[in-house]
Amino acid sequence: MKVLGISPLDKDSTVSVVEDGEILFAAGEERFSRVKQQDGFPRLALEKALEYTGSKMSDFDLVCYPFLTWENEARLFNKNLEEERHFIRAFEPADLGRQVKDAQGMVPDRNEPIHGLQHPNAMMEKSLLHNSYYSMAGAQKLASNSAALKSSSRWGENATASFQHWEAALNDGLREMGWQNPVKRMDHHLSHAANSYLCSGFERALCITLDGYGSGLAGSVSEGRDGKIHRLHGISYPNSLGTLYEHVTSSLGFKPSRHEGKIVGLASYGDPRILGDILLGRIEQTPGDFRIYEANNVYFSRYLASKFPKIDVAAAYQYVLEVVATNYVRHWVEKTGIDTVVLSGGVTANVKLNQRIFEIEGVNNIFVYPNMGDGGCGTGAALYHSWPGGVKNTISSAYFGPDYTEQQIASALEAEGLSYTRPNNLAAEVAALIHSGEVVARFDGRMEYGPRALGNRSILYHAREPEVNQWLNKRLGRTEFMPFAPVTLYEAREKCYHNIRGAEHAAEFMTITFDCTEFMRENCPAAVHVDGTARPQLVQREVNPGYYDILKEYEKLSGIPSLINTSFNMHEEPIVNSPEDAVRAFVQGALDYLAIGPFLVKQPTPAH
Template sequence: MRVLGISPLDKDASVSLVEDGEVLFAAGEERFSRHKQHAGFPALALAAGLAHTGWSPDELDAVAYPFLDWEDEARLMTSAMSDERRWLSTRAPRHLGAALAAAQARVPRGRAEIQGLSCADRSMAKAAHKALGHCILGTWPRVSRFVSQRASRRWLKHGIEDHRGWSEALLSGLTRAGVSAPLRRSEHHLSHAANAYRASGIERALILTLDGYGSGLAGSVSLGEGGHITRLAGLPFPHSLGSFYEAVTSSLGYHPDRHAGKVLGLAAYGDPDVLSPLLDERVLTEDGSLRLVDALNIHFSRYLAGRFPIIDVAAAWQATLERVACALASHWLNETGADALVLSGGVAANVKMNQRLHALPQVKRSFVYPNMGDGGCGTGLAIQLSWPGGVGAPLEHVYLGPETPLAEMRSALERAGLPFSEPADLPGELAARLHAGQVVARFAGRMEYGPRALGNRSILYRASEPDVNQWLNQRLGRTEFMPFAPVTLWEHRERCYEGLAGAEHAARFMTMTFDCTPFMKQSCPAAVHVDGTARPQLIERTQNPDYYDVLAAYERLSGIPCLVNTSFNMHEEPIVCTPDDAVRAFLLGHLDVLALGPYLVEAPVDSAAG
């Protein structure tokens, strides 16, 4: 059965082409349109996928879309908001004055400077009238309750309008593309559950999905067993860990859909005990359920971000997320007796939360779907609809995008006027350049699917230089306090990381942090965050031979089995897709060497950083 999977069109629209449960092609529209988190029908990705597989539109058996019809979604949203109003009416509002004063007294003094921040104690301080507004609207009990209910009504109105608009865009896009196969819709969280369980290769596992919103829910709990998925519970919207984290991301001045990772990076510098007691009273878990008090009132996080150091705000939100996720998982692991946990949904992009979940005493094995956000939902539902039965093999790689012919690579270099060579031993040459302290951009093979660069659209550098976070991030226009991630030879994994047992599969895809060993901290400081963790990609030669060979050759030269691996793109741009994209980012980033397929390119004299 041939299925076209299309992810939700509201952000990160993606295309997957799946046959009998096997993903043959998968890519996000943003890579082709060059619009970050592209919203709208993924026409360019669909054309690329059909070209890669050789399929024509009339050879498709079904189209999978991970939302119900807009009218059904409207009914679910309306019901969720009604339930929210009823629940809030049972809770007496509580004044926060004393709790806020106690929190203020817990703020540490005299903290060290943090690279990338103007001041360690910086807050998002507002003008007096704005600060007073956030205080009244976010912390005065009865006012806060009124604001929350009004926000729920506004969210419902816009949500229905959005689903109707995207439904129409989906149908018109399919018509323009000549796709007439039956459209198979599904409630949202089945798609997340399917991609996590089907790709894990685990026979019996608890499936936890956590995101912002999906078909009346903000999460789901299922049991995968013997190839079957059984829903155990739904976590109703707006009691959403995704929305909870988006609110603080926005309140700290970042884009809520794209920059949650920055909050995670900041959290490691802060003290969670400053504000966690306040959050613990607003984020409630009991018997495997989740409730958030005044969930959609953005003014609460706005007020705290303006009054307290942003690192302490980030730390409190991160600690609460970890606590709640672990409480949910623990309850359902105990209920089911499962000893494996698989994760999907946008919240599962939080690699530190994933580490905490893997460390639960009930968990022996963990897996996180590599494209855990909504960009992976079309894939999950397409796999589910075409699944042949039973338990499949573990996902081996996500090199599922387009591959550029060599002639197009040569043409791109010639158009740019860049001289190039074709070394007989390119991996060895790149390793020597890396060992000498050069920055290498690598563009080769099929493009990675999902948010991570895993070697084929990557920038590589030696991890032994601690200052690289500052100067390379500046070259790429990125935030200096964000840590780089390492790629590590599979056979050296235990030498570098602690707590890997049972999560090796997840670690192939940079979806979880691990505590670093003393060797890793000493030899690879550029890839170790301030909290002593790293988010590795473990690489075996069978996954990607040429990429592996670069790292293996570097290890022979340096004795270090890791390199920095960061995405090949400029700040706020999608990862490069074509040779022209690669050449542009190479020149704008003032990188030293570009490996474009088999071709080696030196930075022009006027572009090199020197």
């Protein structure tokens, strides 16, 4: 059975072609439109998917979409929002004024500089009027209750309009592409559970999904067994860890749904004890469930951000996310006795949280779907509806996008007037360049699907020099608090990372952090965060020979089996897709060399 899966259109619109449970093609519209997290009908990605797989719209048995009709979605969330009203009215919060005063007394003097912050204790600076409003709408019970309920009501109105709008856009787009049949709709969290479980290769697993909102829920637990998925529990919206984290992201001056990774990085510099208990006191945890007081009230996190250092606010939210999510997962691990966990949903993009889940006693294996956000839901829906039954092997890679011929690559280089060579041993030349301190971009093979660059659209550098985090980010126009991630030879995984057994496959997709060994901390300081962790990509030769060989040749020269791998893109642009994108980003970013297909290109205008 051949199925076309289209992910939700509200952001990061993505197309997937799946046949009998095999992913033939998957790519986001952003890679073709060059607009990050592109919304709307994914026409460009769909045209490429049809061309790449040699398909016509009439070849598909089904077109799947991972949300219910707008009427059914509205019915579910309106019922939930009514229940929230009773919960808020009945909840008795602690005396926030006293808690905040005590917490302010715990903030230490700090002088150690943090790159990207003017001062280690920098706070959000807003006008007196703003701060007064945050104090009222975020911290005074009657006003904050009213603000929370108004926000939920407004969310419901906006969500209804959004679902109606994107439903019309989906139907119109498909009709214009020649699809006349109805769309097969499905429960949003089931599509998340399906992509993680069906791609994991595990016969039996506990499927955990956590995100902002989907089909009345903000999370779920299911049992996957023998290719079938049975739901055990749903976390009702608006009790959403995704919304909680979006709030702190925006309150600290970043873009929600895009910059959550910066909060994970910032959190390691702060002290979670300062605000952790205040936040936890607003979450009612029961075995296997939780409810969040004033879940839609963004003014609470803005209130905290106006009174405490950014790093301490970030640390508290990260800590609370980890505590609440691991308590939730731990209950279901103990209840079911299942030692294997598979994760999906936007919240599971939080690599630190995934490490904490893997550290739960009783969890021996973990897999995180590589495109864990909503961009991966179209694939989940298509996998679920095309599944032939039973258990298949796990996916070995996420290289599901397009690739380009040597002629197309050569034409792009010639159009830019770039001269190039064709080395006999490209891997050895690239490794030698990196070893000598050059920055090399790599473009080869099929494009990665999902948020991470996994070697085929990557920038590579040695990890021996911690300062690279500043100067290379500056060159690429980025501000980051996380260090660059390392790529490591698969066979060197235990030399570099503690407690990786059972998570090796998740680590092939850069979806989880590990504590680094002494060897890694000494030899690859640029890839190790301030808390001693790294988010590696493990690479095996049979998965990506050209990429593996560069790393192997570098190990021969340096004795180090890891390099830095960061995404090949300019600031606020999607990862490059075509040879033309690669050439433009190479020249603009003033990178030293470009290894593109079989060719090697030297930067004509070096940055140093």
